[in-house]
Amino acid sequence: AQTVTQSQPEMSVQEAETVTLSCTYDTSENNYYLFWYKQPPSRQMILVIRQEAYKQQNATENRFSVNFQKAAKSFSLKISDSQLGDTAMYFCAFRTSGTYKYIFGTGTRLKVLA
Amino acid sequence: GAVVSQHPSWVICKSGTSVKIECRSLDFQATTMFWYRQFPKQSLMLMATSNEGSKATYEQGVEKDKFLINHASLTLSTLTVTSAHPEDSSFYICSARDQGRQSDTQYFGPGTRLTVL
Numbered sequence: 001a002q003t004v005t006q007s008q009p010e011m012s013v014q015e016a017e018t019v020t021l022s023c024t025y026d027t028s029e030n031n032y033y034l035f036w037y038k039q040p041p042s043r044q045m046i047l048v049i050r051q052e053a054y055k056q057q058n059a060t061e062n063r064f065s066v067n068f069q070k071a072a073k074s075f076s077l078k079i080s081d082s083q084l085g086d087t088a089m090y091f092c093a094f095r096t097s098g099t100y101k102y103i104f105g106t107g108t109r110l111k112v113l114a
Numbered sequence: 115g116a117v118v119s120q121h122p123s124w125v126i127c128k129s130g131t132s133v134k135i136e137c138r139s140l141d142f143q144a145t146t147m148f149w150y151r152q153f154p155k156q157s158l159m160l161m162a163t164s165n166e167g168s169k170a171t172y173e174q175g176v177e178k179d180k181f182l183i184n185h186a187s188l189t190l191s192t193l194t195v196t197s198a199h200p201e202d203s204s205f206y207i208c209s210a211r212d213q214g215r216q217s218d219t220q221y222f223g224p225g226t227r228l229t230v231l
Binding site: 043047104105106 | 148152156157160209211221
């Protein structure tokens with residue numbers, strides 16, 4: 001079975017600092033996609049960043065970047081220059097290329113402190 | 115960017131009644147939509163995959179007769195919670211797959227909070 005694990009239920013970071021959220025997954029598939037979604041208090045799910053497994057280069061979106069380690073099945077999210085608006089629940093998600101169903105991790109609640 | 119709406123955003127109903135939740139893709143066509151359920155402080159659990167013009171595919175453990183899904187057009191899927199009970203109280207989120215975009219990304223609606231008294 002495919003699983004996604006986020007081992008950090010809660011984290012906090014000072015404004016302007018850098019924080020890394022961990023995510024590991026388990027699959028026997030070779031082609032798949034990984035995502036980080038942000039869910040602020042409004043509960044609206046917002047795509048932060050995505051990574052195709054066949055790409056070796058780590059994805060980057062402005063202050064957000066990932067460290068994708070395919071052999072280790074690890075997909076961590078780094079947030080640089082943290083802002084108060086980054087306070088939210090962050091979910092790591094996975095799907096194989098053959099299906100469009102997402103499997104979500106349990107989430108990490110991030111609080112950015114002023 | 116692509117927008118998905120849900121209606122209503124919150125609903126309170128009496129036990130035993132049925133509640134319909136709508137999910138619309140506003141600026142793209144979605145042959146496939148997904149319905150999730152999220153309990154407080156928990157992750158999203160996929161309930162079913164809604165396919166336009168065909169029957170929905172339910173995840174294991176989800177009662178298809180209780181959670182009726184209808185995907186009648188390329189922009190609308192509905193979830194009806196039949197004979198709702200307090201244990202059905204939850205946050206329901208839909209997502210729509212925009213297959214027209216190269217990235218083939220799913221976009222999420224803002225969610226519907228259901229409270230069954």
